[in-house]
Amino acid sequence: MKLSEIGAExxxxxxxQKRHLPSSAPGLVAGIGGDAAVISPESAGMLTLVTTDMLTERTDYLPHQITPYQLGWKSAAANISDIAAMGGLPTWTFASIGFRPETDVEYIDELYRGIVECGNCFGSILAGGDTNSVLGDAVIxxxxxxxxxxxxxxxxxxxxxxxxxxxxxxxxxxLGGLYLLLRLGLAEALSASKNLIEAHFLPMPRIxxxxxxxxxGFIRAMMDLSDGLAADLPKLCRASGVGAVVYAERLxxxxxxxxxxxxxxxxxxxxAEGGGEDYELLMAVAPEGVPSVTQAIEETGTRVTDIGEILPGGIAIELAGGERRPLKGGWEHFAGEQS
Amino acid sequence: MKLSEIGAExxxxxxxQKRHLPSSAPGLVAGIGGDAAVISPESAGMLTLVTTDMLTERTDYLPHQITPYQLGWKSAAANISDIAAMGGLPTWTFASIGFRPETDVEYIDELYRGIVECGNCFGSILAGGDTNSVLGDAVIxxxxxxxxxxxxxxxxxxxxxxxxxxxxxxxxxxLGGLYLLLRLGLAEALSASKNLIEAHFLPMPRIxxxxxxxxxGFIRAMMDLSDGLAADLPKLCRASGVGAVVYAERLxxxxxxxxxxxxxxxxxxxxAEGGGEDYELLMAVAPEGVPSVTQAIEETGTRVTDIGEILPGGIAIELAGGERRPLKGGWEHFAGEQS
Structure with missing residues (x-):
């Protein structure tokens, strides 16, 4: 069945019906069926976080390579990762989609399943959104x-x-998964490394x-690695007015x-240096807090690595021989390619 | 200058720089420059409203007809109208855009100016968003x-x-403006009726x-007319479990x-019956409250009209001769046309 046959309603x-969008949930005063979702106020002392991230067909994904479930998961994960970056907990997810009228309804079912399951893994509930018809590339x-x-x-x-x-x-x-996909196509890439392909399609937000x-209490600065270490570390440094050195051998x-x-x-x-869509956390940690932070993160079952230090200025990677050079790689959006 | 020349950052x-996105505002703990915007909690007793609405090139607008300022305004207005529908006040706007790399930066400047000026007219501040590159149709x-x-x-x-x-x-x-545009093209449509074209491109949310x-205190139910009276009145009736009759001569x-x-x-x-993108308010009003509601709205400088009444069941329009028939027209998204 096609979207055009069932219409937006x-x-x-x-x-x-598929329980992707609940009609009620704790804290949700009114969800689906109104002009806007209505949410109870946060308890005292809580700040609200809002982030938004768009994926478009051909630029961000190729529909014959990623399953709709993975596409939904990845769309949600990119956003939930931004909440992790701020030290927060995700609460409500809103999904606006644009798909061609001839899209199979089952494709959209799977897309929502991916969005909802990723949210649910981290405590977020789908609370609304928008469904649109497009003539060209799909968008989430x-x-x-x-x-x-x-x-x-x-x-x-x-x-x-x-x-x-x-x-x-x-x-x-x-990035390794992406390169395998681009070079080998889906079938061969999967047989080369299912793990790298899953890392690309099913990233885990670090909530x-x-x-x-x-x-x-020892985190001085934090962000998530969405554009790659080479692109993101400079952003953290610029925001803090500092420099940094990372050690190639420690990545x-x-x-x-x-x-x-x-x-x-x-x-x-x-x-590893160029990266992109790793959705790992990049942290500047007070030196005396490194053991506490390391232990706390390792208790979640995830490894954590000390890759370098914050400097007064300059951003460099130190290679095995001790030579320092600028970081290379990382994603620049409007260039449309790794630069 | 093209987007590809300046990049996302x-x-x-x-x-x-153009002050479209403030680095600080009352209630905005952290705006631009982080992974998520950080907002102060609402005061006690206040509910939070969230709505989201997407416009895509060719489906929702033709880029050679609408100016980027109008496109920005209309995108924001459609959302702010949803806040009006709930009886609320808009607070924060988040804009995710996807444009081709060869798009002129000045086009994007104007788009943001439209988004921001519409928000500002109704008390909302742009607090974040996402900028993306697309290969095909633009999306807001x-x-x-x-x-x-x-x-x-x-x-x-x-x-x-x-x-x-x-x-x-x-x-x-x-809708009259849209039909003029489709039949006559922009130049001739503007000379035929600048007002209808402006109604189509620069709708005013009814905050x-x-x-x-x-x-x-007399509003029993309310929504905004985004898909047209013929499509939206049945939604209000379904949600309320009632029917309605409206009188053609009173529209x-x-x-x-x-x-x-x-x-x-x-x-x-x-x-008027089919409508679509009117962004007027449709209200069910307790009969004894009609004079109060009418007076309150008229004091804002906007006319208000009693077009019919809520019935136990059935939805119809009554024509001049007294004949009743189903409503016709209204927008259905995945059909891609007035149905």
Missing amino acids: GLISRIV SITQLGRVEQNNLARRSGARPGDRILVTGCLGDS PEARAAVGT PISNHLCTGAERLGISAAEL | GLISRIV SITQLGRVEQNNLARRSGARPGDRILVTGCLGDS PEARAAVGT PISNHLCTGAERLGISAAEL
Whole structure:
């Protein structure tokens, strides 16, 4: 069945029937069926977080490679990761989609299932959105609300010289997966490395890790790595008015990436440095707090690595031989390619 | 200058420089420059409203007809109108856009100017968003937050048999403008009726009117007319479990629409009935409250018309001769045309 056959109201009824969009939930005064969702006020001392992120067909994904479930998950995950970056908890998800009228309704079902399951994993509820018809490329625009206690709010701007730079998880897996997909196509890429493809299509927002980290009181600055270390570390440094050095040999690289990089003929370190869509946390940590932060994050089951330190100025990566050079790679949106 | 030349970060800096995106505002703990906007909690007793609405090129607008300023205004207005529908006040606007890399930066400047000026007219501040590159059709996805006192919250579901049905302003102007544009092209349509074209491109959300109306305490149900009376009245009736009759002769029709309809060879009444993108308020009003509601809205400078009444069941329009028939017209999204 096509979207054009059931129409926008039919689609919304279907989303509700499939329990993707609840008619009631604690804190949701009115959800589906009105002109706007109505949400109870946050309890005292809680700040509201709002982030929004759009994915479009061909620019951000290729529909013959990513499943609709993965597309929904990834759209939600990118937003929830921004809530993690601020030290918060996700609360409400709003999904606006634009799809061609000839799109199968089952495709949209799966898309919503991905959005909703990702949200539910981290405590967020789908509370509304918009369904649109488009003539060309499909588009998914998610707005994610969250909450954070005033004293847990993390920003990019608090890093000071001497702070250690920590990252969660491994870097470069998502980019490695993307390169495999572009070079080999889906079937061969999957057989080359299912893990890297999953890292690209099903990223895990670091909500428990972020909450554990800010709970220690030692996080001076934090952000999520969506555009890659080479593009994102300079943003954190600029916001804080500092510099940084990271050590190439310390960048956390998965075994999967080593194997995949070999297949691609690219160095795994380069993929980790450029990265993009890792959705790991990048943190500047007060030096005396490194053991506490490390322990708190490791207790969530996720590794954390000290990759360098904040300097008064200049941003560089130090290679094995001790040579320092600027960081390379990272995503620039309107250039439309890795620059 | 093209978007590809300044990049996403350059674009964001430019939006900030032009003061479209404030770095600080009352209630905004952190705006631009982080992973999410941070907003102070609402005062006690206030509910939060969230709505989101997407416009895409070719489906919702033709770029050679609408100016970027008008496009920005209209995108924001559609969302702010949803806040009006709930009886609320708009607070924060989030704008996610996707444009081709070869788009002129000046076009985007004007788009943001439209978004921001519409928000500012009704007390809303642009607090964040997302800038994306697309390969095909451009897209603008706005998320609008608002606030409303618990006792002023309007829903679609409270209408009761015997309630009067009131609408603000005039109906059909926007659709009349659209038809002129489609038939005659921009230049000739503008000379035929600048007013109808402006109704289509620069709709006015009815925030003061909605606030005046809910303040009387007599609004039983309310929504905004975005898909046209014929499509929207059934939604209000379904939500309330009631029916309705409206009188064709009472539909408020502007002089501009009469002239434009003549030019088009369509009856003005039909345009008013089908409508679409009028963004007027549709209200079910307790019968004894009609004079209060009328007076309160008229004091804002906007006309208001009693067009019919809520019935136990059935939805019809009564023609001049007393004959009743189903409503015709109204917008269905995935059909992609007036149905």
